[in-house]
Amino acid sequence: MTQGDDPVLETRELSLHYGPVRALAEVDLRVPGRRITAVIGPSGCGKTTLLRCFNRMNDAYPKVRVSGRVFVEGVDVTTSEVDLESLRKRVGMVFQKSNPFPMSIRRNVTFGPRMSGVRDPARLAEIAEHSLRLADLWAEVSHRLDESALDLSGGQQQRLCIARALANEPDILLLDEPASSLDPISTAKIEDTLVRLKERYTIVIVTHNLQQAARVADFTAFLMAGRLVEFGATARMFTNPREKLSEDYITGRFG
Amino acid sequence: MPDSEPRVLPRPPLLAHGGAGVLTTALATLLVLLMLAVLLWVVAANAAVWFWPAPVWELELADGSRVVGEIVRREPARDGGLGPLLLKVGNRELGGDDHLAVDEAAIIVRRRPQDAVAIERSVGGEALGRFLSCRSLEGEAVPPGDDQALAAALAAAAAERRALRRERARHARVRRPLTEAEHAFERLRRSSAADAHDLADAERAAATLREQLRPRLETLEAAIRERERRLAGAAVILDTGAVSLEVGMATVERLTWSNRLGPLQRALHAAGSALRFLFSAPREANTEGGVFPALFGTVLMVLLMSVAVMPLGVLAAVYLHEYAGDGPLQWVADRAIHNLAGVPSIVFGMFGLAFFVYGVGGAVDRSLFADELPSPTFGTGGILWASLTLAVLTIPVVVVATREGLQAVPSSWREGARALGANRLQTLLQIVLPAALPGILTGLILAISRAAGEVAPLMLTGAVKLAPALPVDGEPPFLHLHRKFMHLSFHVYDVSMQSPNIEAAKPMAFASTLLLLVLVVVVNLTAILVRRRVRAAYRVLEG
Ligand SMILES: Nc1ncnc2c1ncn2[C@@H]1O[C@H](COP(=O)(O)OP(=O)(O)OP(=O)(O)O)[C@@H](O)[C@H]1O
Ligand SMILES: [Mg+2]
Numbered sequence: 001m002t003q004g005d006d007p008v009l010e011t012r013e014l015s016l017h018y019g020p021v022r023a024l025a026e027v028d029l030r031v032p033g034r035r036i037t038a039v040i041g042p043s044g045c046g047k048t049t050l051l052r053c054f055n056r057m058n059d060a061y062p063k064v065r066v067s068g069r070v071f072v073e074g075v076d077v078t079t080s081e082v083d084l085e086s087l088r089k090r091v092g093m094v095f096q097k098s099n100p101f102p103m104s105i106r107r108n109v110t111f112g113p114r115m116s117g118v119r120d121p122a123r124l125a126e127i128a129e130h131s132l133r134l135a136d137l138w139a140e141v142s143h144r145l146d147e148s149a150l151d152l153s154g155g156q157q158q159r160l161c162i163a164r165a166l167a168n169e170p171d172i173l174l175l176d177e178p179a180s181s182l183d184p185i186s187t188a189k190i191e192d193t194l195v196r197l198k199e200r201y202t203i204v205i206v207t208h209n210l211q212q213a214a215r216v217a218d219f220t221a222f223l224m225a226g227r228l229v230e231f232g233a234t235a236r237m238f239t240n241p242r243e244k245l246s247e248d249y250i251t252g253r254f255g
Numbered sequence: 256m257p258d259s260e261p262r263v264l265p266r267p268p269l270l271a272h273g274g275a276g277v278l279t280t281a282l283a284t285l286l287v288l289l290m291l292a293v294l295l296w297v298v299a300a301n302a303a304v305w306f307w308p309a310p311v312w313e314l315e316l317a318d319g320s321r322v323v324g325e326i327v328r329r330e331p332a333r334d335g336g337l338g339p340l341l342l343k344v345g346n347r348e349l350g351g352d353d354h355l356a357v358d359e360a361a362i363i364v365r366r367r368p369q370d371a372v373a374i375e376r377s378v379g380g381e382a383l384g385r386f387l388s389c390r391s392l393e394g395e396a397v398p399p400g401d402d403q404a405l406a407a408a409l410a411a412a413a414a415e416r417r418a419l420r421r422e423r424a425r426h427a428r429v430r431r432p433l434t435e436a437e438h439a440f441e442r443l444r445r446s447s448a449a450d451a452h453d454l455a456d457a458e459r460a461a462a463t464l465r466e467q468l469r470p471r472l473e474t475l476e477a478a479i480r481e482r483e484r485r486l487a488g489a490a491v492i493l494d495t496g497a498v499s500l501e502v503g504m505a506t507v508e509r510l511t512w513s514n515r516l517g518p519l520q521r522a523l524h525a526a527g528s529a530l531r532f533l534f535s536a537p538r539e540a541n542t543e544g545g546v547f548p549a550l551f552g553t554v555l556m557v558l559l560m561s562v563a564v565m566p567l568g569v570l571a572a573v574y575l576h577e578y579a580g581d582g583p584l585q586w587v588a589d590r591a592i593h594n595l596a597g598v599p600s601i602v603f604g605m606f607g608l609a610f611f612v613y614g615v616g617g618a619v620d621r622s623l624f625a626d627e628l629p630s631p632t633f634g635t636g637g638i639l640w641a642s643l644t645l646a647v648l649t650i651p652v653v654v655v656a657t658r659e660g661l662q663a664v665p666s667s668w669r670e671g672a673r674a675l676g677a678n679r680l681q682t683l684l685q686i687v688l689p690a691a692l693p694g695i696l697t698g699l700i701l702a703i704s705r706a707a708g709e710v711a712p713l714m715l716t717g718a719v720k721l722a723p724a725l726p727v728d729g730e731p732p733f734l735h736l737h738r739k740f741m742h743l744s745f746h747v748y749d750v751s752m753q754s755p756n757i758e759a760a761k762p763m764a765f766a767s768t769l770l771l772l773v774l775v776v777v778v779n780l781t782a783i784l785v786r787r788r789v790r791a792a793y794r795v796l797e798g
Pocket of ligand 2: 047048049096176
C-alpha cells in the first residue's frame with residue numbers, strides 16, 4: 001500500500017469455485033479509498049467474479065463456493081450476518097452488460113432510493129437530477145425523463161446505469177467494463193465522470209482497454225487464471241512491471 | 256434418391272431442398288384454415304335462422320287445402336330425388352307439431368301474401384297466418400288495413416302486460432314477510448326439537464301478519480284479476496289456411512309483417528332478435544326466448560373462477576420458479592402440475608362433487624345452515640362449487656403460462672435490482688411480476704376459454720337446465736353463491752340433445768353456440784389487446 005491508511009476493500013486468500021471450476025485462487029488485494037483501481041486481465045480470468053465478491057452478488061448463483069475473507073470498510077462481508085441490502089446500497093455496481101429496467105428514465109434512476117423507502121417526489125426529483133448530472137447524462141435526458149429507458153442509446157443506457165448506482169449514494173462503485181460497447185466520445189465522457197467522482201468514491205473498474213486503465217486508474221491489479229499476478233500504482237506498473245506475465249500482457253504479447 | 260441417368264445439373268430444388276415438405280405443410284395449413292372457415296360458416300349459417308326473419312308462404316295444395324308457413328329446407332328423399340319441403344307452420348295448439356312436410360308436386364299455387372304475420376308468443380311457440388282482424392283490450396274490433404289502430408291496440412296490450420307484471424311483483428313483495436313467517440312456522444313444525452310453545456308463537460305471528468296484510472293484498476289481487484280479464488279478451492285473429500285462430504294478446508311478444516319487410520327493416524328485426532336473445536329468459540323448455548341467465552351464469556362463473564385461480568396459480572408459479580431450487584420435491588411438484596393438465600375434466604367434476612359439494616358444502620350446512628336441513632343449502636351443486644372446481648381444473652394452465660412469463664424476464668433485471676439493494680420481495684413486485692404480466696395474462700385467457708367451454712364438471716357441480724333465480728339479485732346478500740346456475744355450454748348441450756322438439760330447438764342451439772364462440776373470441780381479443788399494451792412497455796422481451 002502506498003498510502004498509510006486502511007484499504008476500503010480488501011480480500012484475504014479469496015478463492016471461489018463455480019462447481020468444479022476455480023474462478024479465483026487465493027487473491028490478496030487491498031484497494032485504497034478515494035482512488036480508481038483498474039482490474040485488467042485476459043477474458044475469463046475472473047475479473048467479474050472478483051468484483052461480484054465485494055457486494056456478494058455471487059450469492060445468486062447456485063453451486064458457488066467461497067473461501068477466504070472479503071472486507072468492505074473493515075467489515076468482513078463473507079459472514080452470514082451481513083445485511084445484503086445495506087451492503088449493496090453502500091457498494092454500487094454497474095454491470096458489464098447495461099441493464100436498464102423496462103420503465104421510465106426517472107423511475108430507473110430513483111429505483112434504489114425508492115426501494116429504501118424514499119417517497120417524497122421532490123426529494124426523488126432532486127436525487128434523479130443530481131445522479132444524472134454526475135453521470136453526465138442530464139443534458140441529454142432532462143427533457144424526456146418519463147420516456148422509456150429502453151429507448152436510450154447503448155452509451156446512454158450505460159451512463160443511466162451508472163447514475164442509477166450513484167443515486168443510492170454508495171461509498172464504493174464497482175464498474176464492470178462500463179465502456180466496452182461505447183464510442184470514443186462516450187468513453188471519454190464516462191472517464192471524465194469517473195475522474196470527477198473519485199474525490200468522493202472508491203472506484204474499481206474492470207477494463208480490457210489498457211489505455212483506459214493508464215488514463216484513469218491510480219492503481220492497477222492484473223489478474224490471470226484466477227490469480228492476482230501483480231498490483232501496484234498504474235504508472236509504475238505500465239512502465240516497469242515486476243512480473244514477466246504482466247509485462248507480456250501489457251506489451252500485448254498475449255491476451 | 257435413385258437416379259439412373261447421370262446429370263450435369265443437380266435436380267431442381269423443389270424436392271431436394273424440402274419442396275415436398277413445404278408443400279405438405281402448406282396444404283395441411285390450408286386444410287386447417289378451411290376447417291376453421293367451415294366451422295364458423297356452419298355455426299353462423301345455422302344460427303342466422305334464429306335472427307333473420309323468413310318470408311311466410313301460403314301454399315295451395317292439390318287436395319284443395321291451404322297451408323301457411325315458413326320454408327325451412329328441403330328434406331332428403333329416400334330414392335335420391337327431390338324430397339318434400341319442410342314447412343314451419345307454428346300454431347302448436349292446433350295439431351301439436353309445428354313443422355309439416357309438404358310434397359312439392361302437390362303444390363298448385365305458392366304466394367307470399369302481404370297480410371301474413373308471424374307472432375312470437377310467450378307460451379305456445381310461434382303463431383303464423385294471414386291477418387284477419389284484431390280485438391282490442393276494450394273489446395273493439397280493429398279491421399284489417401287500419402294499421403295504426405292495430406299498432407295502438409298492440410301497444411296498449413303490451414303496456415297492460417307490463418303493468419300486470421309490475422303488480423304481480425308488488426304483490427309478491429308485499430306478501431314476502433308473510434311468506435317468510437309461514438316458512439319459519441313450517442320449519443319449526445317439521446323439526447323435532449321445537450317445543451309446543453314456540454310453535455304456537457310462530458303460528459300466531461303468521462296469523463297476525465296475514466290479518467294485517469289482508470286488505471292490501473286483496474286490493475292488489477283484485478287489480479291483477481281485472482287486468483287479466485281485460486287481456487284475456489284481447490286477441491289477434493289469424494287465418495292459418497285451415498281455420499281461423501285467436502291468438503290471445505296476453506301472450507304476444509312481437510308481431511312481424513314478415514312479407515312487408517324491406518332490407519333495413521329485416522336488419523332491424525334481426526338486431527331486435529339478437530337483443531331479445533341476449534337479454535331475455537328462456538321459454539318453452541329452453542327452445543325459445545333468450546339465454547340471458549346462461550350468459551350471466553357463464554360470465555359470473557368465469558369471474559369467480561378467475562378470482563380463485565389467478566392468485567393461487569400465480570403464487571404457485573412464482574414459488575416454483577423464483578424460490579424453489581432444483582430438488583426432487585420441486586421436480587415432483589412440477590411434473591404433478593403439468594400432468595394435472597391432462598386429467599379428463601369429468602375427473603375434476605367427480606372431485607368437485609365429492610370434495611366441494613358433499614365435503615365442504617356438507618360441513619358448511621351442518622355448521623351454518625343446520626336449521627334448513629335436511630334440505631341442503633351449500634351441500635348441493637352451486638355456482639361457488641362449480642367455479643372452484645373449474646379453478647382447480649385450470650390451475651395447471653395458469654401455473655405453466657405464468658412460469659413461461661417468468662422465464663422470459665431477463666435475469667439481468669433481477670440482478671440489477673438486487674445490486675441496487677432491493678430485497679427479494681421488492682424485486683419480485685417491482686421488476687419480475689410486471690415483466691411477467693404478458694405470461695400471466697396468457698394464463699388467464701387460456702383458463703377463461705377453457706372454463707367457458709367445459710360441460711362435464713359443471714353438470715356435476717351445479718349447472719342446471721333451468722335455474723329458478725339468477726345467482727345475483729336485489730335480495731341481500733345480493734350474491735347467492737349457493738344457487739344453481741345456467742351455463743352456455745351446458746345450455747347448448749341441453750337444447751341440442753335433451754329437447755323434445757328437435758326442429759324448434761335447432762336454431763336456438765346454434766345461436767347459443769355462436770354466442771359461446773363470440774364470447775370466447777371477445778375474451779381472447781380483449782386479452783390480446785391488453786397484453787399488447789403491456790408488452791409495449793417491455794419491448795426487450797420481443798427481440
Ligand atoms: N455463473 C457461472 N457459472 C459457472 N462458471 C462461471 C460463472 N461465471 C463465470 N464462470 C467462469 O468463471 C471464470 C471467470 O469468469 P469471469 O466472468 O469472472 O471472467 P472475466 O474475467 O470477467 O471475463 P470477461 O473479461 O470475458 O468478462 C470463467 O472461466 C467462467 O467460465
Ligand atoms: Mg467479465
